[in-house]
Amino acid sequence: MAQSSYQSPSRSQYYHEFLRGATTVIPVMIGVIPFGLLLGAQAAQKGLSVGLLSMMTGLNFAGGSEFAAVALWSSPPDLITIVLVSMLVNSRHLVMGASLAPYLNHLPRRKALPALFFMCDENWALTMADATRRRAAGQDPAFSLSFYFGLAVTLWAVWLASTTVGALIGPTLGDISRWGFDMAFPAVFFVLLKGMWKGIRCAIPWLVSLLSASLAYHSLPGAAYVPIGAITGLIAIVLMGAKA
Incomplete structure (x- = not known):
């Protein structure tokens, strides 16, 4: 990464951009709070301590893999399966990081890596x-680093707080998914996908992955739907690229 071209913004510029990021993420944050409460409640019902859950959500900022880990949690836990499924669910971060990398080239590593x-x-x-x-x-x-940290740190703090509160009050509430909290996660993603819509052709791998994972979820045991959804989506991308 090129370090010589990077110039730090002034303090007023940094705070302005940080605040812009923190306010931009508010609509997403509202959808994340019930999602975090649901994860915390489910984790408590599976026997995870509040401290363990807080450490997991704080160090592994990825709700999909955390829900997968909690769903697979047992006593004693099958750690190998949990780790492999979590890595597979989080493998999308490889593509996300690669697409973000060109925007980070002007930053020194001490700032790019925390981002x-x-x-x-x-x-x-x-x-x-x-x-x-x-x-x-x-x-x-x-790429505005201060804008990014404004929305990222704010959302991270809200996620950590909501999962912790969910773990604390979850045992007294019972199954809070009956209130529809589990719809918050797909609702947020549908809004994000709408903003990234680039036509039907680009959406075909998503559809293939969705249908394959849904079919596997209802017909196969365990977490087989996770690798099936990922692999079929990748196959669709490869086949579409070969025909282009």
Whole structure:
């Protein structure tokens, strides 16, 4: 990464961009809170301690893999299966990181690596949309690090707090999924996908992965739907690329 071209923004610019990021993420944050409460409650019902859950959600900022880990949790836990499924669910971060990397080239590693630590689906989508707008407006650099940290740190703190609160009050509430909290996660993703829509052709791998995973979920035991959904989506991408 080129370090010599990076110039730190002034303190007023940094706070302005940080606040812009923190306010931009508010609509997503509202959808994340019930999602975090649900994860915390489910983790408590599976026997995970509050401290263990907080450490997991704080160090592994990826809700999909955390739900997969909690769903697979048992006593004693099958750690190999949990780790492998979590890695597979999080493998999408390889593609997300690769797409974000060109926007980080001007940053020193001491700032780029923490940015990647806080990367999640929501932060990535909002940042890419903002970078696209800034580039179209002729702003250089297109990537605003302070904007990114404003939305990323805010969402991370809310996620950590909501999962912790869910774990604390979950045992007294019972199954809170009956209130529809589990719909918050897909609702947030549908909004993000709408912002990234580039036509039907680009959506075909998503559809293939969705249908394959859904079929596997209802017909195969365990977490087989996770690798099936990922692999079929990748196969669709390869086949579409070969025909292009």
